[in-house]
Amino acid sequence: MTDAATPVAIADQPIVGRNLPRLDATAKVTGRAVYTVDVEKPGMLHAKVLRSPHAHARILSIDASAARSMAGVTAVVTRDEIQGLNCYGTYVKDQPIVASDSVRYVGDVVAAVAAEDERTAFAALDLIRVSYELLPAVFDPQAALDPSAPLIFPEEPFAAFPDYGDGASGTALSGHNVSYEFRYQTGPENAWTECDYIFEDTFTFSRMNHMHLEPFATVAVATSEEIEVWTSTQSPFPMRQELAKIFGLAENRIRVNVPLLGGAFGAKNGPKTEPIAIRLSQLSGGRPVRYSMATEEVFLTLSQHDAVLTVKSGLKADGEFVARQSRVLLNGGAYADASPLVAEKAGYRMPGAYRWKRIDSVCQAVITNTVPAGAFRGFGATQATWASERQVDLIAERLGLDPLELRLKNVKNLGEDFVPGETPIDSDLKHGLNLVADAIGYRNRDRSGNRGMGVAIGLKDGGGVNKPAQARVKVTANGDVVLNCGLTEMGQGGHSALCQIVAEVLACDPQRVKYAPIDTDNTPFDQGTNASSGIAVMGQAVLQAAERVRNSVLDFAAENMDLDRESIRLVNWQIIDSDGKTHPLSPHIMHSFGGTGFEFTADGYFKVRGSLRAPLEAPCVFWEIGWAAAEVSVDPETGKVELLQLVVSGDAGKVVNKLGCRGQDEGAAVFGLAQALFEEMRYNDDGQLLNAEALLYRVPLAEDIPRRFSSITQEQGHGAGPFGAKGMGEGGMLPIAPAIAQAIADATGGQLTSLPMTPERVYNAVRVAQAHQRRG
Amino acid sequence: MSLDSQDPRAAGSDEPTVELEFELNGSVEKQAVPTSTTVLDLLRNGFGKRGVRSSCERSVCGACTVLVDDLPVAACSTFAFDIDGTRVETVEGLAAHDGTLSAQQRAFRECGGFQCGFCTSGMLMLTTGLLRANPQPDREEIREWISSNTCRCTGYEMILESVERAAELAREREPDEESS
Numbered sequence: 017m018t019d020a021a022t023p024v025a026i027a028d029q030p031i032v033g034r035n036l037p038r039l040d041a042t043a044k045v046t047g048r049a050v051y052t053v054d055v056e057k058p059g060m061l062h063a064k065v066l067r068s069p070h071a072h073a074r075i076l077s078i079d080a081s082a083a084r085s086m087a088g089v090t091a092v093v094t095r096d097e098i099q100g101l102n103c104y105g106t107y108v109k110d111q112p113i114v115a116s117d118s119v120r121y122v123g124d125v126v127a128a129v130a131a132e133d134e135r136t137a138f139a140a141l142d143l144i145r146v147s148y149e150l151l152p153a154v155f156d157p158q159a160a161l162d163p164s165a166p167l168i169f170p171e172e173p174f175a176a177f178p179d180y181g182d183g184a185s186g187t188a189l190s191g192h193n194v195s196y197e198f199r200y201q202t203g204p205e206n207a208w209t210e211c212d213y214i215f216e217d218t219f220t221f222s223r224m225n226h227m228h229l230e231p232f233a234t235v236a237v238a239t240s241e242e243i244e245v246w247t248s249t250q251s252p253f254p255m256r257q258e259l260a261k262i263f264g265l266a267e268n269r270i271r272v273n274v275p276l277l278g279g280a281f282g283a284k285n286g287p288k289t290e291p292i293a294i295r296l297s298q299l300s301g302g303r304p305v306r307y308s309m310a311t312e313e314v315f316l317t318l319s320q321h322d323a324v325l326t327v328k329s330g331l332k333a334d335g336e337f338v339a340r341q342s343r344v345l346l347n348g349g350a351y352a353d354a355s356p357l358v359a360e361k362a363g364y365r366m367p368g369a370y371r372w373k374r375i376d377s378v379c380q381a382v383i384t385n386t387v388p389a390g391a392f393r394g395f396g397a398t399q400a401t402w403a404s405e406r407q408v409d410l411i412a413e414r415l416g417l418d419p420l421e422l423r424l425k426n427v428k429n430l431g432e433d434f435v436p437g438e439t440p441i442d443s444d445l446k447h448g449l450n451l452v453a454d455a456i457g458y459r460n461r462d463r464s465g466n467r468g469m470g471v472a473i474g475l476k477d478g479g480g481v482n483k484p485a486q487a488r489v490k491v492t493a494n495g496d497v498v499l500n501c502g503l504t505e506m507g508q509g510g511h512s513a514l515c516q517i518v519a520e521v522l523a524c525d526p527q528r529v530k531y532a533p534i535d536t537d538n539t540p541f542d543q544g545t546n547a548s549s550g551i552a553v554m555g556q557a558v559l560q561a562a563e564r565v566r567n568s569v570l571d572f573a574a575e576n577m578d579l580d581r582e583s584i585r586l587v588n589w590q591i592i593d594s595d596g597k598t599h600p601l602s603p604h605i606m607h608s609f610g611g612t613g614f615e616f617t618a619d620g621y622f623k624v625r626g627s628l629r630a631p632l633e634a635p636c637v638f639w640e641i642g643w644a645a646a647e648v649s650v651d652p653e654t655g656k657v658e659l660l661q662l663v664v665s666g667d668a669g670k671v672v673n674k675l676g677c678r679g680q681d682e683g684a685a686v687f688g689l690a691q692a693l694f695e696e697m698r699y700n701d702d703g704q705l706l707n708a709e710a711l712l713y714r715v716p717l718a719e720d721i722p723r724r725f726s727s728i729t730q731e732q733g734h735g736a737g738p739f740g741a742k743g744m745g746e747g748g749m750l751p752i753a754p755a756i757a758q759a760i761a762d763a764t765g766g767q768l769t770s771l772p773m774t775p776e777r778v779y780n781a782v783r784v785a786q787a788h789q790r791r792g
Numbered sequence: 793m794s795l796d797s798q799d800p801r802a803a804g805s806d807e808p809t810v811e812l813e814f815e816l817n818g819s820v821e822k823q824a825v826p827t828s829t830t831v832l833d834l835l836r837n838g839f840g841k842r843g844v845r846s847s848c849e850r851s852v853c854g855a856c857t858v859l860v861d862d863l864p865v866a867a868c869s870t871f872a873f874d875i876d877g878t879r880v881e882t883v884e885g886l887a888a889h890d891g892t893l894s895a896q897q898r899a900f901r902e903c904g905g906f907q908c909g910f911c912t913s914g915m916l917m918l919t920t921g922l923l924r925a926n927p928q929p930d931r932e933e934i935r936e937w938i939s940s941n942t943c944r945c946t947g948y949e950m951i952l953e954s955v956e957r958a959a960e961l962a963r964e965r966e967p968d969e970e971s972s
Binding site: 037038040041042043044045046047048049050051053054227228229230231276277278279280281310311506507508509675676678679682683684685686709710711715716717718719721725726727 | 841844883947
């Protein structure tokens with residue numbers, strides 16, 4: 017490691033874009049990295065929760081008296097202990113700390129216990145007696161919409177929704193078991209009359225668990241006046257806001273500390289373990305309470321949305337796309353969580369990468385008696401891309417066109433509007449398609465031996481909607497730099513990339529830049545680490561703060577060292593004048609400010625401008641694109657698919673950290689290939705999750721990765737972030753499943769419309785194709 | 793189930809205890825622990841080895857992998873009494889006392905063989921075990937070893953490269969050591 021006290025002569029070499037090790041590398045390879053699960057406080061108690069064995073039931077009575085009187089138990093939370101506290105959720109506030117009137121899914125939290133050790137807490141849970149009246153349950157989103165289906169929220173929860181712009185609208189609680197409905201329309205309705213062909217297809221999308229390796233965990237120290245938590249959250253400030261609402265406290269009475277996160281992938285956005293740990297601490301005389309879930313509990317806490325997507329597309333005889341209508345049903349599970357936002361995105365992104373004259377899309381988040389669904393890598397775009405891209409392939413087959421050529425004919429150009437009022441497309445989509453196609457040899461492919469190839473593209477509006485971010489940079493008299501901002505490090509390498517931006521501006525070794533620990537009392541405000549916003553949104557705030565600090569240092573130097581402000585530069589905490597002569601800064605600073613020296617400090621701020629014309633309140637910050645090409649071989653007798661090649665590509669705009677960009681695209685691609693081929697939360701007919709534990713839930717291992725797997729990080733240079741950078745991390749997941757599906761179709765004729773593409777489904781699709789061929 | 797709060801040295805219950813003597817990262821340790829204590833509990837809570845990560849607790853994910861007599865073992869699913877008389881190594885024992893990183897650690901750092909880092913301790917111990925068994929593994933052998941552990945972030949390719957690089961760095965170091 018570099019000795020931070022010794023400036024390294026990096027002179028004017030750019031730091032951004034270099035293949036630098038991450039700043040958290042040493043801590044992580046030595047085991048010294050501290051995650052929330054490692055946080056310990058003196059006198060710390062341990063929490064365990066009782067979960068519902070029923071998918072839907074009214075709670076008739078809870079008797080926790082035996083648990084309360086057990087030695088070593090300090091507090092028990094049941095519905096009696098949450099009187100007067102509020103529910104939480106995004107837009108729709110429907111989730112209580114523990115179930116109050118009824119339980120709504122297998123795994124819903126009924127009670128919680130704090131005790132001196134975990135064994136005692138478990139033993140106390142066994143003493144809690146709950147009597148239930150079973151209610152009919154519904155698990156399928158289509159069935160849940162039927163007026164005869166059980167109503168999961170008989171009393172409407174509090175709900176709000178945003179002020180959408182042109183063409184978009186949102187309605188909370190719009191129908192039977194619908195938590196939120198998003199609609200978007202643009203273009204002339206009569207466009208359909210121009211169409212020579214109209215095709216309608218229905219697709220289903222499976223449900224994955226995030227399965228981040230570090231579970232949800234919180235240590236809380238709380239009284240009725242003040243709350244402090246150390247917690248694994250992606251979004252410290254929204255967490256503070258939500259906790260303030262739940263517990264009825266001023267926000268400055270709540271302090272959220274965020275250590276390193278052991279993965280998140282969207283799961284660590286809203287409250288998870290926080291409210292229970294806090295309430296138990298409040299009831300235990302303010303003693304620290306740790307609530308760390310087991311993996312089995314993580315499975316019962318949040319998931320991706322499974323979906324049913326019906327897409328109708330009209331086109332001209334030559335293959336030109338004209339109009340698209342879609343209806344998407346997302347299975348939101350028992351509580352709304354982030355479902356309204358996911359519905360918004362799944363609906364809004366249905367046009368995909370293509371040019372349409374008319375768009376008409378509806379997406380409903382449906383309440384069912386399953387694990388709540390919320391933010392998950394890809395955020396609605398994975399669902400939309402699956403259906404959208406799959407239908408392009410189905411259309412190509414029906415019209416006898418090459419699927420890649422059909423895409424190239426209709427894909428939007430760089431600079432073309434996605435929809436009116438929105439940020440124009442900021443990547444050359446055709447270039448990326450050709451790049452991945454050529455990388456696997458698509459155009460000269462050998463299809464013998466049941467081999468085939470497919471190409472797909474997915475895109476999502478990135479950077480969050482209307483998202484503000486602030487940052488602060490300060491430099492000591494000796495040139496040691498502290499970056500202070502609320503981007504959480506969950507593995508994506510955000511802290512390293514932001515420190516590199518600061519180092520670039522201050523022309524210093526990145527090792528001299530420290531990323532300060534995050535706590536909401538001291539960290540500048542940020543809306544949250546999500547929507548691939550780290551580089552493009554927070555990066556801009558960081559860049560501005562660093563530039564302002566540099567300018568104030570240069571102002572100081574010009575004034576105190578008698579130098580010409582216009583011709584001096586800052587390099588390695590020295591001033592270089594127009595003659596190339598260097599002037600160390602530290603002695604001058606100490607001389608000017610006296611023995612204690614000084615710190616130069618500045619803030620930066622970024623937010624895209626809101627717009628009444630933008631459908632989602634503000635134009636997106638950038639477009640996050642994923643391109644993929646796959647080659648498979650299929651055994652038609654068994655339906656087994658072997659993935660021979662997979663190439664994924666993202667457009668970083670401008671690479672800040674090479675390792676980070678590559679890791680984001682490859683990691684996302686592997687989520688995509690798992691969703692494509694095997695990974696899935698499976699339910700039985702009674703709503704029991706069948707594989708809610710690591711032994712039964714199959715995540716990808718190194719042996720599942722194709723021998724030929726690579727990522728191509730493009731730097732097209734049109735991003736809105738610092739130096740032209742764009743966000744990464746989700747785009748790479750979007751095109752994988754459709755590319756694999758098309759490769760299977762190319763190999764066998766079998767067209768898959770459901771995920772995952774298990775051997776059984778592939779076998780059946782191949783049989784259908786063969787029967788069709790025989791008839792045709 | 794790992795019980796994080798349970799100090800394995802304090803056998804408060806009437807559970808019988810067992811006397812252990814083992815080597816931990818090079819130093820001999822003696823300890824009396826309840827018979828149900830797992831190696832994960834013992835290392836994290838009894839010895840403060842927080843680099844040993846606890847995740848699935850079903851010996852599936854491998855985040856808690858440690859070496860017992862050079863072989864990778866899931867600490868969450870191994871009873872403490874099983875390590876009596878053995879040599880146990882954790883991620884904390886990889887670097888030299890002065891902080892100099894081992895070849896494996898340097899390789900993972902250089903090649904970006906981690907993202908969130910939660911699987912990293914286990915991956916490093918697997919790598920250490922593999923390179924002791926075979927200092928020149930080919931990619932297939934690396935893939936086979938690494939497939940016993942889960943990484944949810946990287947997509948594995950950069951881990952495979954890290955292990956290849958670790959083997960290279962370890963070989964590079966050997967001639968130096970011989971000449972000195």
